[in-house]
Amino acid sequence: xxxxIFYEISVPRPWGPETEKTVYDRCLEQVKLAxxxxxxxxxxxEHHFLEEYSHCSAPELFLTACAMVTKRIRVGHGIVVCVxxxxxxxxxxxxxxxxxxxxxxRLEFGTGRSATWTxxxxxxxxxxxTKKTWDEFVRVIPKMWTRERFAYQGRAFAMPxxxxxxxxxxxxxxxxxxxxxxxxxxxxxxxxxxxxxxxTFAGFAEQEQKIAEYxxxxxxxxxxxxxxxEQVATVNFLFCxxxxxxxxxxxxxxxxxxxxxxxxxLTAREAYPTPAYPLPGLLPQLRQEAVGPGDPSGAPExxxxxxxxxxxxVIKRWEAIGVDQINFLLNALETVPQEEVLNSLRLFxxxxxxxxxGRERLPAAAPPEGTPARxxxxx
Amino acid sequence: xxxxxxxxxxxxxADAPLMEGLDTAPETLPGVEVLQVLFEISSAxxxxxxxxxxxxxxxPTVTFVFWRCREGPFGPFSLAQVxxxxxxxxxxxxFPLRAYCDAEPAATALAARWGFACRPGAVRxxxxxxxxxxxxxxxxxxxxxxxxxxxxxxxxxxxxYTANMNLARVRDGQGERVRLVQVDPExxxxxxxxxxxxxxxxxxxxxxxxxxEPVYPVSASITLADITLPRIRYIVDxxxxxxxxxxxxxx
Numbered sequence: 001x002x003x004x005i006f007y008e009i010s011v012p013r014p015w016g017p018e019t020e021k022t023v024y025d026r027c028l029e030q031v032k033l034a035x036x037x038x039x040x041x042x043x044x045x046e047h048h049f050l051e052e053y054s055h056c057s058a059p060e061l062f063l064t065a066c067a068m069v070t071k072r073i074r075v076g077h078g079i080v081v082c083v084x085x086x087x088x089x090x091x092x093x094x095x096x097x098x099x100x101x102x103x104x105x106r107l108e109f110g111t112g113r114s115a116t117w118t119x120x121x122x123x124x125x126x127x128x129x130t131k132k133t134w135d136e137f138v139r140v141i142p143k144m145w146t147r148e149r150f151a152y153q154g155r156a157f158a159m160p161x162x163x164x165x166x167x168x169x170x171x172x173x174x175x176x177x178x179x180x181x182x183x184x185x186x187x188x189x190x191x192x193x194x195x196x197x198x199x200t201f202a203g204f205a206e207q208e209q210k211i212a213e214y215x216x217x218x219x220x221x222x223x224x225x226x227x228x229x230e231q232v233a234t235v236n237f238l239f240c241x242x243x244x245x246x247x248x249x250x251x252x253x254x255x256x257x258x259x260x261x262x263x264x265x266l267t268a269r270e271a272y273p274t275p276a277y278p279l280p281g282l283l284p285q286l287r288q289e290a291v292g293p294g295d296p297s298g299a300p301e302x303x304x305x306x307x308x309x310x311x312x313x314v315i316k317r318w319e320a321i322g323v324d325q326i327n328f329l330l331n332a333l334e335t336v337p338q339e340e341v342l343n344s345l346r347l348f349x350x351x352x353x354x355x356x357x358g359r360e361r362l363p364a365a366a367p368p369e370g371t372p373a374r375x376x377x378x379x
Numbered sequence: 380x381x382x383x384x385x386x387x388x389x390x391x392x393a394d395a396p397l398m399e400g401l402d403t404a405p406e407t408l409p410g411v412e413v414l415q416v417l418f419e420i421s422s423a424x425x426x427x428x429x430x431x432x433x434x435x436x437x438x439p440t441v442t443f444v445f446w447r448c449r450e451g452p453f454g455p456f457s458l459a460q461v462x463x464x465x466x467x468x469x470x471x472x473x474f475p476l477r478a479y480c481d482a483e484p485a486a487t488a489l490a491a492r493w494g495f496a497c498r499p500g501a502v503r504x505x506x507x508x509x510x511x512x513x514x515x516x517x518x519x520x521x522x523x524x525x526x527x528x529x530x531x532x533x534x535x536x537x538x539x540y541t542a543n544m545n546l547a548r549v550r551d552g553q554g555e556r557v558r559l560v561q562v563d564p565e566x567x568x569x570x571x572x573x574x575x576x577x578x579x580x581x582x583x584x585x586x587x588x589x590x591x592e593p594v595y596p597v598s599a600s601i602t603l604a605d606i607t608l609p610r611i612r613y614i615v616d617x618x619x620x621x622x623x624x625x626x627x628x629x630x
Contacts, residue, residue: 013380051437052381118437121419121597260622263469264381266436270471271417272598273573275535333380 001319001356004041004327005034005345006078006235009056010261012333020055024062026338028069030330033342035070037349038357041108042066043078043197043327048086049122052333053261060095067103075103078197078327079112079179082137083130084156085123086114089137090164093144097168105169110197111138112179117271127268128276132156138176138192142225145173172226177233180210182278190214193223198234203301207234208321215322231324236304238328239336240348244307248298250336251305258332304328308351315356381466384429388546388617391587392557394477394498396490397548401560401611401628403492406452408606413566414445414504414513415538416525416576417597420463424590429474430617432559432624433465433544440464441591442473443525443578445513446606447504448485456485457502458495459515459523461586462543467561467621471541474559477586479515479522493608494547494560511574511601522585527574527599536571538600540564549614551628558614558626567605574599 011023031042044062047054056062063075080092100107113130114120120127133156144150144164151161168174177195180186189196196214198207211232218230237255241247269277297306302318304311304326318326330341388395418441425439446458458480462473479500480486486497501516511530515523542563549558576599583591616624 013382049437117597121438121595260469261381263471264434264437264466266438266440266464270539270541271440273533273536273538273571273600275533278535278537 001315001323002040002325003353003356004043004076004233004325005030005039005238006043006045006327006329007056007062008045008047008054008329008332009062010053010258010332010334011055012052023055023334026334026341027062028065029338030341030345031066031073032069033345035073037345038353039073039345039349040325041074041076041327042070043076043108043110045078046081046086048119050116050118050265053265060099064099064102067099067106074106074108075099076108076177077110078199079110079177081114081119082111082134083113083120083123083125084133085125086119089140089157090144090159092137093141093164094166096141096174097145097166100168100170100174101166103169107168107170107174108177109174110177110179111194115181115268115277117266117268120268121271127272127274129156131276134178135188138178138194139224142173142176146226175229175231176225177229177231186210186214187217190217191221193218193221193225193228193230195229195231195233198232201235201302204317204321207318207323211322232322233325233327234318234323235327235329236302238311238330238344238348239305239340240308240311240344240352241340242307242347244297244310247306247310250340251299251303254329254332254336255300255303255305257335258329261332308347311348312352312355315352319356381434382426383620384431384433384435384465385426386428386430388430388557391546392548394496394587395546395548395557396494396496397550397555398491398494398560399550401549401551401614403608403611405610406492406608408446408448408451408453408608410449410569411604411606412445412447412504412601413540413604413606414443414511414525414527414599414601415540416443416513416527416578416599417441417464418443418576418578418593419595419597421592421594423592425463427590428463428476428588429465430546430559432615432617432619432621433467433472433474436464436466436471438595440597441588441593443513443523445502445504453485453488454482456480456482457504458485458489458497459500459502459513460495460543461523461588461591463591464541465544467544467559467615468625470621471539472544472561473541474544475546476588476591479517493562493611494545494549495543495562496546511572517585520582521580522582524579525581525599526577526579527572527601528577530572530574530601533571533573536573537568538566538571538602540566544615546617557617559617560611561613561615562611563609565607565609566602567607568602569605570603572601574601
C-alpha cells in the first residue's frame with residue numbers, strides 16, 4: 001500500500017492579499033513534511049474558476065515547487081485537463097517533461113477532462129467532446145515523449161513533424177493515469193493500460209466491484225503508452241489523532257466542509273444535458289457518500305479519520321479489496337488548523353504507516369516485455 | 380464558506396400564495412412537454428436575487444421553464460417560470476421569481492398545493508420544424524420569448540431538473556409562516572431533444588427579475604415527460620441558511 005496526499009487547494013473567503021499565499025505556503029509545508037515522513041506521492045488537481053473549492057489552476061507550478069522542496073516524494077498531476085480549450089496537447093507534453101526532469105524523474109501523469117460547467121463553460125469547451133479529446137490526447141502524448149519527431153493529423157488537433165522537447169527523464173515516460181469519477185471510466189482506464197486514479201469516495205462494496213473489473217480488463221488491454229500502469233488509487237480524507245472521538249469529529253468536519261463546497265459547483269450535467277456526463281457520475285454527488293452513515297465511532301464507512309487503530313483497520317479493508325494507493329485530502333477551507341494537519345501526518349506516519357510499509361513495494365509500473373527499461377524510481 | 384443571497388423576501392410576499400396546510404397528495408401530469416432554456420447571468424446582482432437561505436451557483440444562472448400539459452387532473456394548461464439557479468445547503472435548486480399560467484384551475488391548484496406564485500398570462504409553446512418557441516404575454520404585452528433552435532433527439536440522457544424553492548405563506552399547526560417550499564417533482568422522461576438556446580425577449584420587471592441579465596447561452600432542452608408533483612416534504616426559513624433552516628414536514 002502506498003500513501004499520497006492530494007491537493008485541491010481550497011481557499012476560504014475573505015480573500016485578503018495574503019490568503020492564497022498563506023494557503024499555498026501551508027500546502028508546501030505539508031508536502032515537505034510528508035516527504036520526510038515517507039509518503040509516496042503528492043497529487044495536485046487542475047481546476048479553474050472554482051471559488052473557494054479549488055484555487056489550483058496551475059498544478060505544474062505547484063508540483064514543481066513541491067519537487068524543489070522535497071527529495072523523494074513523487075509528484076502527480078491529478079489531473080491535467082485533456083481538453084484543447086484548456087491545454088494544447090503539445091504544451092501538456094512539454095510541461096510534463098520539464099516537471100519530470102526538474103523533479104529527477106518523479107512525475108506521475110494523471111489525465112482527465114473536467115466535470116463542471118463552471119470550467120467547461122469558462123473555456124467555451126463543448127461537453128460532448130471532452131471524452132473524445134481526452135482519448136485522443138492520451139494516445140498522442142506518450143508518442144510525443146518517446147519519438148524523436150512527431151507528426152499528427154487528428155480530430156482535435158494536427159501538427160506537422162516536429163521534435164517535442166524536452167523528453168521526460170523517466171524512460172520510456174512517466175506512469176500514466178486517468179481520473180475516475182464517472183461510472184465506467186475505470187474501464188476506459190483498463191482498456192488503455194492506464195492507472196485508475198479514483199477521485200470519489202465510494203464505499204467498499206462498490207469499489208471492490210470496480211477494481212475487480214479493472215484488473216480483469218487490463219490484462220487484455222492495448223496500452224496507449226509504452227507500458228501498462230496497473231494501479232488503483234483512491235482518494236480519502238485523513239485526520240489522525242490520539243483521541244478517537246476528536247479525530248472523528250474533526251475528520252467529519254473536514255469531510256462535511258469539503259462536501260459542502262463540492263456541492264456548490266455547477267456540474268456539467270446540471271447545466272448541459274449530454275450522454276458524455278451520465279447520471280450518476282457527478283463528482284459532488286458521489287462525494288456526498290463521504291458524509292453518509294457511519295460505524296459506531298461515528299465515522300462514515302471507509303474514511304481515514306479517527307485514531308490510528310481505526311484508521312489502520314480501515315486501510316486494511318481498502319488493501320483487501322485491491323487498492324494500491326490511498327491519496328489523502330488533508331484540509332478544506334483551512335477548517336483544520338495547520339499544526340493539527342501536521343500532527344495528523346506525523347501520527348499517521350508513526351502509528352499507521354508501519355503496518356503497511358516494509359512489505360514489498362511495487363514500482364509505479366512495469367514495462368511489458370520488449371519495451372525499453374525505465375529508469376529506476378529514486379526512492 | 381459559500382456566498383449566500385441577501386434578498387429580503389418581504390416585498391415578494393404580495394405575490395406569494397397562501398398554502399392552507401402542507402399535506403399535499405402527489406399528483407401526476409401525463410405527457411407534459413417541458414422546455415428548459417438555461418443562461419448564465421451577470422454576477423453583479425446574483426446575491427440580490429436570492430433569499431438568505433440560498434447560495435448562488437457559480438456562475439450564476441437563470442432557467443426559463445415552460446410546461447405544456449394537454450390533459451390531467453387540472454385540465455390542460457401551460458405554465459412558464461423564470462428561476463434563478465441556487466443551492467439549498469448541498470442540494471441543487473431553483474428559486475422561482477415568478478410564474479405565469481394560462482388556466483385558472485391549474486394556477487389555483489399549483490399555488491394552493493405546491494406554492495407556485497402564478498399570475499395569469501398567455502403562455503404558448505410552439506413547435507416549428509427548426510425550433511421550439513416559448514412565449515409569454517402578460518397584461519397584453521409580450522414579456523418573454525425563448526427558443527430552442529435545431530432540436531436533435533438525444534438518447535441515454537437524463538435531463539437534470541432541479542427542485543423549486545417556492546416562496547409561500549404556509550398555514551399549519553404553527554400558524555402562518557413565510558417559507559420556501561421545496562417542490563421536487565419526479566420526471567419520467569419519454570423523449571429528450573436538445574438544441575441551441577436563444578433568448579429573443581425578456582422583460583425582467585415582469586418577472587420580479589430586476590438585475591437578471593442573461594449574458595451567456597448554455598443549453599436548451601425539450602422533453603416529453605410524465606411529471607408527478609410530490610408530497611411536500613421540506614420547507615425552509617427563507618432568512619436562515621438552508622442547512623440550519625430546513626424543516627421536515629413529511630416522510
